[in-house]
Amino acid sequence: xxxxxxxxxxxxxxxxxxxxxxxxxxxxxxxxxxxxxxxxxxxxxxxxxxxxxxxxxxxxxxxxxxxxxxxxxxxxxxxxxxxxxxxxxxxxxxxxxxxxxxxxxxxxxxxxxxxxxxxxxxxxxxxxxxxxxxxxxxxxxxxxxxxxxxxxxxxxxxxxxxxxxxxxxxxxxxxxxxxxxxxxxxxxxxxxxxxxxxxxxxxxxxxxxxxxxxxxxxxxxxxxxxxxxxxxxxxxxxxxxxxxxxxxxxxxxxxxxxxxxxxxxxxxxxxxxxxxxxxxxxxxxxxxxxxxxxxxxxxxxxxxxxxxxxxxxxxxxxxxxxxxxxxxxxxxxxxxxxxxxxxxxxxxxxxxxxxxxxxxxxxxxxxxxxxxxxxxxxxxxxxxxxxxxx
Amino acid sequence: xxxxxxxxxxxxxxxxxxxxxxxxxxxxxxxxxxxxxxxxxxxxxxxxxxxxxxxxxxxxxxxxxxxxxxxxxxxxxxxxxxxxxxxxxxxxxxxxxxxxxxxxxxxxxxxxxxxxxxxxxxxxxxxxxxxxxxxxxxxxxxxxxxxxxxxxxxxxxxxxxxxxxxxxxxxxxxxxxxxxxxxxxxxxxxxxxxxxxxxxxxxxxxxxxxxxxxxxxxxxxxxxxxxxxxxxxxxxxxxxxxxxxxxxxxxxxxxxxxxxxxxxxxxxxxxxxxxxxxxxxxxxxxxxxxxxxxxxxxxxxxxxxxxxxxxxxxxxxxxxxxxxxxxxxxxxxxxxxxxxxxxxxxxxxxxxxxxxxxxxxxxxxxxxxxxxxxxxxxxxxxxxxxxxxx
Numbered sequence: 001x002x003x004x005x006x007x008x009x010x011x012x013x014x015x016x017x018x019x020x021x022x023x024x025x026x027x028x029x030x031x032x033x034x035x036x037x038x039x040x041x042x043x044x045x046x047x048x049x050x051x052x053x054x055x056x057x058x059x060x061x062x063x064x065x066x067x068x069x070x071x072x073x074x075x076x077x078x079x080x081x082x083x084x085x086x087x088x089x090x091x092x093x094x095x096x097x098x099x100x101x102x103x104x105x106x107x108x109x110x111x112x113x114x115x116x117x118x119x120x121x122x123x124x125x126x127x128x129x130x131x132x133x134x135x136x137x138x139x140x141x142x143x144x145x146x147x148x149x150x151x152x153x154x155x156x157x158x159x160x161x162x163x164x165x166x167x168x169x170x171x172x173x174x175x176x177x178x179x180x181x182x183x184x185x186x187x188x189x190x191x192x193x194x195x196x197x198x199x200x201x202x203x204x205x206x207x208x209x210x211x212x213x214x215x216x217x218x219x220x221x222x223x224x225x226x227x228x229x230x231x232x233x234x235x236x237x238x239x240x241x242x243x244x245x246x247x248x249x250x251x252x253x254x255x256x257x258x259x260x261x262x263x264x265x266x267x268x269x270x271x272x273x274x275x276x277x278x279x280x281x282x283x284x285x286x287x288x289x290x291x292x293x294x295x296x297x298x299x300x301x302x303x304x305x306x307x308x309x310x311x312x313x314x315x316x317x318x319x320x321x322x323x324x325x326x327x328x329x330x331x332x333x334x335x336x337x338x339x340x341x342x343x344x345x346x347x348x349x350x351x352x353x354x355x356x357x358x359x360x361x362x363x364x365x366x367x368x369x370x371x372x373x374x375x376x377x378x379x380x381x382x383x384x385x386x387x388x389x390x
Numbered sequence: 391x392x393x394x395x396x397x398x399x400x401x402x403x404x405x406x407x408x409x410x411x412x413x414x415x416x417x418x419x420x421x422x423x424x425x426x427x428x429x430x431x432x433x434x435x436x437x438x439x440x441x442x443x444x445x446x447x448x449x450x451x452x453x454x455x456x457x458x459x460x461x462x463x464x465x466x467x468x469x470x471x472x473x474x475x476x477x478x479x480x481x482x483x484x485x486x487x488x489x490x491x492x493x494x495x496x497x498x499x500x501x502x503x504x505x506x507x508x509x510x511x512x513x514x515x516x517x518x519x520x521x522x523x524x525x526x527x528x529x530x531x532x533x534x535x536x537x538x539x540x541x542x543x544x545x546x547x548x549x550x551x552x553x554x555x556x557x558x559x560x561x562x563x564x565x566x567x568x569x570x571x572x573x574x575x576x577x578x579x580x581x582x583x584x585x586x587x588x589x590x591x592x593x594x595x596x597x598x599x600x601x602x603x604x605x606x607x608x609x610x611x612x613x614x615x616x617x618x619x620x621x622x623x624x625x626x627x628x629x630x631x632x633x634x635x636x637x638x639x640x641x642x643x644x645x646x647x648x649x650x651x652x653x654x655x656x657x658x659x660x661x662x663x664x665x666x667x668x669x670x671x672x673x674x675x676x677x678x679x680x681x682x683x684x685x686x687x688x689x690x691x692x693x694x695x696x697x698x699x700x701x702x703x704x705x706x707x708x709x710x711x712x713x714x715x716x717x718x719x720x721x722x723x724x725x726x727x728x729x730x731x732x733x734x735x736x737x738x739x740x741x742x743x744x745x746x747x748x749x750x751x752x753x754x755x756x757x758x759x760x761x762x763x764x765x766x767x768x769x770x771x772x773x774x775x776x777x778x779x780x
Contacts, residue, residue, distance in 0.1 A: 010769075012446070016446065016447050016448065016449065017449075017450070018447070018449070018450035019449060019450055020450045021449050021450075022448070022452075024448065024449050025446075025448050043483070044452045045442070045445060045452055045483065045484045046448070047441045047445035047446065047767070047769065047774075048438045048441040048442045048445055048484065048485070051437045051441040052438045052486070054437075055435060055436070055437035055438055056402070056406065056415075056437065056763075057406050057408070058412070058415050058434050058435055058436070059406065059409060059411050059412055059414050059415075059434075060407070060410045060556075061410050061588070062412075062435055063408070088618070089589070092589065093412075093433070093434040093435065093667075094434065094435045094438060095435070095485050095486045095488065095489050095644060095667075096435070096442070096486035098485065198451070199479070199482065202475075228645075228647070229482075230645055230647035230651070232651065252482070252483070255620055257620035257621060257622070261620070261622065261655070265651070265655060277483075277485075373446075374768070374769070374770055374771060375768070375769055376766075376767070376768040377437070377766070378764070378765070378766040378767075379400075379437065379763060379764070379765055380764055381764060384437075
């Protein structure tokens with residue numbers, strides 16, 4: 001097969017707010033090759049990611065992503081790895097390139113799986129897929145009382161695990177403790193409580209460590225992104241002060257090295273990979289293999305549609321003991337409507353990566369129209385990008 | 391002062407080739423505040439960097455760079471650091487943001503220096519500036535004979551130091567040895583020979599190590615980027631096999647942590663910072679301080695105009711013992727014409743960071759017209775960017 005076309009669809013809700021809610025817009029990628037159609041999703045910042053695909057070349061090590069993809073052969077996983085290496089080398093100085101490539105790479109596995117009638121996780125080398133325990137991923141309430149109610153609601157909806165994140169966490173120690181107590185109370189004694197600080201402590205180890213007592217008393221499983229994603233010394237410093245809780249991070253990794261370094265130098269206990277940023281499924285699978293070697297738990301990072309969720313489950317589908325899975329709840333309607341297939345908990349409260357070919361998720365063409373944000377980019381008077389037809 | 395406007399000028403040569411020559415295009419930034427005008431330059435990929443300034447918000451941690459800059463107060467260095475922290479937090483999920491911010495940050499120091507009548511290096515905390523030994527930064531010849539002639543030409547032009555880089559280096563061991571011998575022969579016995587492999591060895595330590603004998607016999611000072619910029623384990627592995635030569639890297643660092651990690655975990659002997667990528671002058675100065683602490687030599691990475699060269703000299707202007715300085719020669723005419731002021735070696739073959747206020751380099755308004763690449767970006771039918779008037 002040859003890669004014939006790569007199309008980008010920028011979608012957004014009518015109102016996008018400053019909430020840390022990644023489901024307010026989307027950049028959906030459609031790839032065609034050999035009569036097959038595959039879909040992927042780039043995480044965040046649609047316009048710069050489109051620009052990275054179509055921009056004029058700056059020099060040999062700063063070429064647009066499109067130049068390394070269009071017209072390439074796609075006959076098997078080795079081709080995806082080969083194209084990935086070409087993008088990494090030829091777009092070395094184009095910082096946004098990994099985010100653009102991530103959605104394309106997902107779509108290539110989708111095409112390949114559909115062409116072979118195999119789910120992507122089998123193409124990645126797994127013999128079978130294991131169910132995952134989804135955790136509801138939500139923002140903290142504005143008050144501890146709201147967090148309590150949110151936690152009770154999650155439990156009532158059948159979730160045993162939940163992650164609470166972002167503001168107002170970090171605003172004051174007493175407030176944070178009240179939110180932590182509320183999260184545990186609302187989820188019940190056997191609930192799995194996860195906390196995401198959204199990098200609020202920068203690299204201030206003491207500030208983050210001040211929350212550890214309340215976390216450990218509330219049996220928090222992991223403490224996500226207390227610090228800037230690159231502040232390995234701060235992560236390692238906090239690790240030395242933890243008794244039962246461990247830290248988690250890695251969502252911003254835009255290549256596998258960054259995730260491996262967070263394991264080796266930041267000493268995280270959970271490595272969280274967003275396939276929409278790290279370069280798609282293959283580097284994520286490499287990180288999963290590395291995590292197994294190092295005794296660290298792999299977990300997906302997903303805050304967008306079920307297309308991204310399926311993609312994010314593939315790289316660790318076959319890891320039986322890596323059971324927790326981020327499952328975004330409270331998605332904006334755009335992210336719900338984007339797919340015709342949805343991944344939902346079964347009677348045991350577990351979720352399953354699709355068995356269907358590729359990523360196993362059909363994209364809803366009506367959503368591409370309903371939430372469409374038209375983009376037109378002209379360089380030197382010539383159009384280099386115009387929103388394609390759905 | 392308030393930051394009143396931030397304008398981007400995309401410039402390019404009529405023909406842009408796949409040569410690893412970063413001077414074929416430019417993204418120039420003009421900032422106005424309090425009646426003062428400052429200039430900066432983002433390194434590489436103009437279109438995605440413009441997009442990162444103007445794109446619609448995706449969510450609270452993925453806002454356009456412009457939202458954190460326009461209208462902000464600029465009364466001193468603390469304001470630049472404060473805005474940098476805001477950009478880093480509010481554009482956390484926008485990968486291209488550090489490259490966009492880098493050119494703005496430079497321009498803010500330029501504005502501040504012009505407002506106070508002080509060079510930027512004084513604002514950064516240095517008492518005095520020391521001369522630097524410029525190395526001519528060129529590409530390898532296509533043949534060893536061409537490399538020999540290029541090296542002789544550089545020596546004849548008064549340079550004692552030169553760096554040879556990129557293809558065909560890495561194509562074969564025998565060819566690489568011939569190029570290394572040619573570089574030494576052409577520069578003469580007292581020349582300073584530097585080699586840039588342009589990441590050609592990926593993470594293959596053995597392949598890179600096979601070149602060490604010829605490097606050490608030819609007294610190469612540093613071996614730049616043998617590997618992918620994040621392959622710390624490969625860097626550290628090569629370090630263990632080096633006797634006299636040391637490795638160099640860091641040009642792709644887009645925050646100070648990445649440079650510090652290359653020092654700590656990659657064990658480089660020279661840390662090379664591009665102010666057009668790392669976030670401008672301040673994070674570069676922090677890396678310079680860190681390098682001093684760790685016994686590593688700081689050096690600029692610059693392959694574009696003299697505006698970028700002045701910016702890149704500021705963060706280590708006051709480090710007397712960090713003497714070598716990348717000095718791009720063979721710049722494309724666009725990069726020559728972009729500035730009215732030029733930095734040139736003195737009778738001793740040394741170069742000096744400007745003493746004039748700010749970055750001390752006047753931009754040539756005619757070049758902004760002559761090399762202009764018009765850009766128009768429309769989102770949802772509305773223009774979000776149109777090339778401004780010079």
